[in-house]
Amino acid sequence: xMAKKFTVTPWRVSGSIDYNRLIxxxxxxxxxxxLMWRIKKHTKELHPYLTRKIFFSHRDLNxxxxxxxxxxxxxxxxxxxxxxxxxxxxxxxxxxTKWLQxxxxxxxWFQMTDDEKFLxxxxxxxxxxxxxxxxxxxxxxxxxxxxxxxxxxxxxxYAKTLYREALKVAKKLTFSTVKAxxxxxxxxxxxxxxFTSMQAVPCFLPSVKANKNIPCLIPLxxxxxxxxxxxxxxxxxxGYYKPAIIHxxxxxxxxxxxxxxxxxxxTIFTTDSPEEVEKKIRKYAFSGGRETIKxxxxxxxxxxxxxxxxxxxxxxxxxxxxxxxxxDYRSGxxxxxxxxxxxxxxxNKFLKEHQRKREKAxxxxxxxxxxx
Amino acid sequence: xMAKKFTVTPWRVSGSIDYNRLIxxxxxxxxxxxLMWRIKKHTKELHPYLTRKIFFSHRDLNxxxxxxxxxxxxxxxxxxxxxxxxxxxxxxxxxxTKWLQxxxxxxxWFQMTDDEKFLxxxxxxxxxxxxxxxxxxxxxxxxxxxxxxxxxxxxxxYAKTLYREALKVAKKLTFSTVKAxxxxxxxxxxxxxxFTSMQAVPCFLPSVKANKNIPCLIPLxxxxxxxxxxxxxxxxxxGYYKPAIIHxxxxxxxxxxxxxxxxxxxTIFTTDSPEEVEKKIRKYAFSGGRETIKxxxxxxxxxxxxxxxxxxxxxxxxxxxxxxxxxDYRSGxxxxxxxxxxxxxxxNKFLKEHQRKREKAxxxxxxxxxxx
Numbered sequence: 145x146m147a148k149k150f151t152v153t154p155w156r157v158s159g160s161i162d163y164n165r166l167i168x169x170x171x172x173x174x175x176x177x178x179l180m181w182r183i184k185k186h187t188k189e190l191h192p193y194l195t196r197k198i199f200f201s202h203r204d205l206n207x208x209x210x211x212x213x214x215x216x217x218x219x220x221x222x223x224x225x226x227x228x229x230x231x232x233x234x235x236x237x238x239x240x241t242k243w244l245q246x247x248x249x250x251x252x253w254f255q256m257t258d259d260e261k262f263l264x265x266x267x268x269x270x271x272x273x274x275x276x277x278x279x280x281x282x283x284x285x286x287x288x289x290x291x292x293x294x295x296x297x298x299x300x301x302y303a304k305t306l307y308r309e310a311l312k313v314a315k316k317l318t319f320s321t322v323k324a325x326x327x328x329x330x331x332x333x334x335x336x337x338x339f340t341s342m343q344a345v346p347c348f349l350p351s352v353k354a355n356k357n358i359p360c361l362i363p364l365x366x367x368x369x370x371x372x373x374x375x376x377x378x379x380x381x382x383g384y385y386k387p388a389i390i391h392x393x394x395x396x397x398x399x400x401x402x403x404x405x406x407x408x409x410x411t412i413f414t415t416d417s418p419e420e421v422e423k424k425i426r427k428y429a430f431s432g433g434r435e436t437i438k439x440x441x442x443x444x445x446x447x448x449x450x451x452x453x454x455x456x457x458x459x460x461x462x463x464x465x466x467x468x469x470x471x472d473y474r475s476g477x478x479x480x481x482x483x484x485x486x487x488x489x490x491x492n493k494f495l496k497e498h499q500r501k502r503e504k505a506x507x508x509x510x511x512x513x514x515x516x
Numbered sequence: 517x518m519a520k521k522f523t524v525t526p527w528r529v530s531g532s533i534d535y536n537r538l539i540x541x542x543x544x545x546x547x548x549x550x551l552m553w554r555i556k557k558h559t560k561e562l563h564p565y566l567t568r569k570i571f572f573s574h575r576d577l578n579x580x581x582x583x584x585x586x587x588x589x590x591x592x593x594x595x596x597x598x599x600x601x602x603x604x605x606x607x608x609x610x611x612x613t614k615w616l617q618x619x620x621x622x623x624x625w626f627q628m629t630d631d632e633k634f635l636x637x638x639x640x641x642x643x644x645x646x647x648x649x650x651x652x653x654x655x656x657x658x659x660x661x662x663x664x665x666x667x668x669x670x671x672x673x674y675a676k677t678l679y680r681e682a683l684k685v686a687k688k689l690t691f692s693t694v695k696a697x698x699x700x701x702x703x704x705x706x707x708x709x710x711f712t713s714m715q716a717v718p719c720f721l722p723s724v725k726a727n728k729n730i731p732c733l734i735p736l737x738x739x740x741x742x743x744x745x746x747x748x749x750x751x752x753x754x755g756y757y758k759p760a761i762i763h764x765x766x767x768x769x770x771x772x773x774x775x776x777x778x779x780x781x782x783t784i785f786t787t788d789s790p791e792e793v794e795k796k797i798r799k800y801a802f803s804g805g806r807e808t809i810k811x812x813x814x815x816x817x818x819x820x821x822x823x824x825x826x827x828x829x830x831x832x833x834x835x836x837x838x839x840x841x842x843x844d845y846r847s848g849x850x851x852x853x854x855x856x857x858x859x860x861x862x863x864n865k866f867l868k869e870h871q872r873k874r875e876k877a878x879x880x881x882x883x884x885x886x887x888x
Binding site for chain 1: 691
């Protein structure tokens with residue numbers, strides 16, 4: 145889809161991603177300081193993912209706030225393709241989504257695209273992806289979403305409701321358009337060609353259910369944007385608002401380029417043991433340090449390319465601590481091994497708590513699932 | 517799809533249809549006398565639609581009988597695209613299907629493709645086609661199908677069950693194939709491209725439910741064959757039998773060419789009054805008679821091109837009566853007006869009874885409908 149150096153599509157992200165170019169090529173808008181201040185008026189404080197430009201781009205976020213200020217609350221929509229266990233990259237988008245739910249007191253509709261994963265993964269069975277949908281839901285629930293305001297569904301199991309609405313989208317969408325948007329060819333399967341219709345449904349399903357037009361805000365990693373470029377074209381034709389979007393950068397792959405993904409490279413799953421986390425970080429996290437300790441002490445490391453540091457921008461919420469780590473690493477007083485240890489401790493502390501909540505989530509799963 | 521003179525696709529039938537050429541081009545087999553005798557071994561008598569070659573072609577019917585004789589009963593699958601009221605053309609396929617259910621004591625799965633009709637008819641809403649699905653079901657039920665062995669469903673309302681299975685078909689089916697089979701272009705909508713996956717599901721759904729492989733026999737008008745050429749390719753890849761098919765000629769359009777269709781020409785609906793039937797037959801039924809009564813008495817008419825006579829081959833079950841009508845018309849002793857009166861009386865007698873049963877069907881509709 146993109147020029148030579150990197151690729152960002154819903155099914156493949158690789159290379160060294162130029163986020164400024166993505167803004168330009170996808171036609172999105174940067175999140176400015178002014179927009180952040182406008183958010184802060186309602187949230188009182190700003191999530192570090194905003195101030196750190198981890199959520200860096202958007203579509204129509206000003207309009208969402210206009211409506212909110214008029215008393216027309218939005219709902220949140222995000223999702224997950226359950227082809228594997230959940231990894232830390234997914235968690236970061238959902239943590240921010242949870243913050244939005246808390247601050248704005250809004251509903252979240254969470255789509256598990258088990259249908260998509262079956263259609264796009266040659267060796268995945270329906271039984272496997274459908275089972276993973278409910279396994280992955282535990283990670284969503286563990287983050288503390290409000291059971292009264294959060295609706296999680298498997299596309300396969302919720303098809304009675306979704307298929308009917310997806311037909312309305314599909315009728316307005318030609319093969320030419322999905323071909324141009326996703327780079328499909330004639331040997332794509334017909335399920336893949338239809339699928340984006342299913343992904344569009346939650347943009348307007350709450351409006352169908354409430355029988356009134358409700359604004360939709362979608363927090364997502366920017367690789368999923370293509371689906372919603374299509375949805376934004378079609379929604380007005382069905383009489384609904386275009387969904388607004390807020391885009392996240394990817395949690396970098398441990399090896400240092402592209403996004404972390406279970407299908408390529410090394411992945412830290414939410415169910416990993418402390419030993420596994422330690423081993424993966426020690427072995428694979430790309431280092432911005434020098435060749436020798438002596439050289440590192442003298443010249444300092446480069447946190448801007450160091451994956452452990454990049455990860456801390458996602459997991460260390462305290463700006464002051466992060467600043468100190470940055471300066472210490474740059475000056476050479478903090479060694480790569482020490483930086484990795486900070487990250488390992490941070491992740492393991494988070495995961496210990498997450499895994500405890502994930503176990504508890506099994507007992508309340510049914511409170512979150514919608515099927516009919 | 518076909519050469520110049522006629523077209524037979526699931527969405528368009530026109531021109532003067534050469535059924536021998538269809539057998540050749542679709543690659544089906546003629547129903548021979550030997551095959552009829554084999555059927556008769558089980559049914560004791562033969563339905564006039566067989567002896568009159570109204571059901572004239574098949575795929576794998578010998579195999580269905582092989583399995584039946586081994587104790588492996590088949591189920592029947594047919595359906596209806598509910599874009600309008602039911603007309604007499606549809607009734608003829610279902611009457612024969614009812615005969616098959618009675619004689620072989622088998623289940624019927626009846627699909628209402630309200631999703632298809634929404635996707636293919638620009639001005640039809642989901643609400644309209646979905647409502648027509650249940651309206652049309654009354655005509656099916658009025659024919660006397662066994663409520664214990666007959667399962668009627670709307671694709672939209674049964675999507676929870678169907679979508680999951682359709683995904684399995686869709687994963688094995690490329691755009692190239694549907695393009696080649698149906699003549700689709702890049703401006704077809706993505707729902708149309710996906711749809712045949714839904715039409716394939718009932719070929720194996722009873723097998724999924726029973727968790728064993730059950731042969732499927734599909735009675736249909738031959739324009740729907742293309743869907744099942746695809747289904748027959750895919751079923752073995754999913755571990756199921758290829759569905760067998762038995763093909764019907766079309767009830768001719770009153771005007772004399774193509775099939776009767778509510779979208780083109782004059783249509784007799786099952787809910788028409790005796791006066792409407794009389795008026796339509798008198799005004800539109802193409803006549804094989806002569807210019808003047810005198811000439812007709814002298815030279816005789818041509819029943820082979822006379823639509824009223826052709827219709828009687830579908831509605832007059834008594835071979836002896838039909839033979840006399842044929843001979844009298846050919847000799848000139850039966851005039852066109854008299855022939856039309858025979859047809860009008862026959863249809864109105866059938867419709868009076870059908871309309872009565874159709875009213876009663878409203879009370880037992882729920883016994884036939886499956887939704888989950």
